[in-house]
Amino acid sequence: MTGKSLSALRAEFPLLQTCTYLNSNSTGAFPRGMEAVLQRYSRTLQEWRDEVWEGWWADWHAYADAVARFIGGPPGSVVTDGNLTTLMGRLATCFDFQGERRRVVMTSLEFPTVPFLWSGFGRYGAEPVVVPSEGGRVNEEQLCAAIDERTRVVSLCHASFATGALIDLTPVVRRAHAVGAQVVVDAYQSVGAVPIDVQALGVDFLLGGAHKWMCGSVESAFLYIRPELLPSLRPAATGWMAAENPLTFEPARDWAPSARRLASGTPAVLPSQLSQVGLDLLNAAGIQTIREHSLRCTARVMARADEAGLPVVTPRADAQRGGVVTMRFAGDAQVARRLVAGGFVCSYRGGLRVAPHFYNTLDEVDRFMDQLVAEARKEAA
Template sequence: MRFHCRIIVKKNNIVFTDIDFPAVGQVWLAQDRFKHNFTVIHGHGGIIGITQYEHEISDQTLLTCVPHVSHYNGFQQDLKQIAEIIHQKGSLLFVDAYQSAGHIPINVKDMDIDILAAGTRKYMLGIPGTAFLYIKRELAEQFKPQMTGWFVKDRDSAFELFDSRFAAGAKRFETGTPSFAGLYAADAALKILLEAGTDRIGSYLRKLAGFSLQYAAEKELQIAGPQTVEGRTSLISVYAEDAAGIEAKLRRKNIITSARKDIIRIAPHFYSTKDEMKYAIDEISALLSN
């Protein structure tokens, strides 16, 4: 579906969700142009039903921001289904894939995603300082960058002060000199991921998630998010009153987790094993029972 600038500029509503990573919503809240034109879709137990998009998106919605996967509880959204709904309303779809890229297969064309951003620090096995942006080519040609650098120009090596021509496609949204250390790390990481194959990684982690959920239930732990592998990733979030304290104790046992509000988050990847997940869950159970 093509979107023409003449239509887009008339829209003034931005939609995001309360399961977005906080920084995503904060970006929009900082935009004075849209400060009276936000719609926030609220999840139920950290989960958003597909029908909520049908009800909350209007013909005045310019952009709908959704996370592919919730950073809090591992809830995974059906992007293809969401795209179909919001495109029927005339909205663009922005996807935050930071919590999914690298361990879940993503096909931006099949899912009909308009804009997608991801970083290398998490499941893409890189380090901070490198991010990726995808924009449909026909959309990129319509947008004018609001922040520029010497890489956004049509000829970035020409060093022409008054040359205002932007490069074609998503390249126009690059800025200045990137973090080369981060790029070298990202290149090595991507080679590993491509060799392993995201389809195989996704299949393996789905089985690992099933094991982890079952074992956590046997240990009588309370798991946030979907209770089965349907609609979730292998990220396992265990409710804990003193999440930060438990995270610190686990770290002393060489178990690396993340405390997020009232949960302890375990984020395995293709190199993680059932025995490692069992060990982590056992230790969390022991700490919670003390």
């Protein structure tokens, strides 16, 4: 995929005409194709017939399978729902935390929902263990050392929302499986920006969502399940869509054989329809091209930060960072607010986060950094 092709795809994002938007780690730019989906949905509601569900049912499954293909999984291995927390909580009800094997190993870089959720399962016997980070990232050897025969689940982010640090999943998955533990990966901050092949990695479960790097709906998350594990999963927090044959409207006798067994009630179809638009654009760009462009852009951000003396907490090595560069300096929160007010959109989460995507250009990165440096100097004066 050439730069010209990326330039053509950039035209699909109207937001980029109104500001300098480097905030995909918070919310990705929405493609113009979503408007047609919304209009079609509105007409459907105005002309409602129950038969609509035949097409909606197909759309819901088609998007889940499209996500599965995007991350290297087979059809039927992905289920979608409104947010990652809902799916992770439902998945957690499948685990038995009685006996010696009750530990949940995680890192100090997790998004707040993860430790909060697993601490809640303490009432059922779960025992959270947190591996600390150092220098903005977690050492994989230290993480592996915390995984032993007492571990039920390893729950970790692929890329940190706070620092952009990327974890090498391969040794972690190998260690977890060696001691009989299972691995739950939060890929919300990597999927769409970093190539992921769930089958090559051997992860047991991988969660993500559409509204950041996948340029999709804010109400759309997904859960991948390693197919061999499906028959063993019996979620407690479930609903009629998780049944084997829900559309018969008969009492449920068994769970669906696919990842749909982790579904809940009536599905939110519109988020899947909206998110398909962004996923199609990611596929048009190609995930390897996206990754290469991302690395160029984040390298430029770090180089410009170094020139200005602004401390970067994101790991420098390509293999150790996702699509985010985080800087921490005196007055960084105030600088972030002034940047956003001036149309240079970034976000602050304990540090000023810059997140260029495939629809951004190096010229944009430079304009953004020019303004950031000027504001940082003004703050320091």
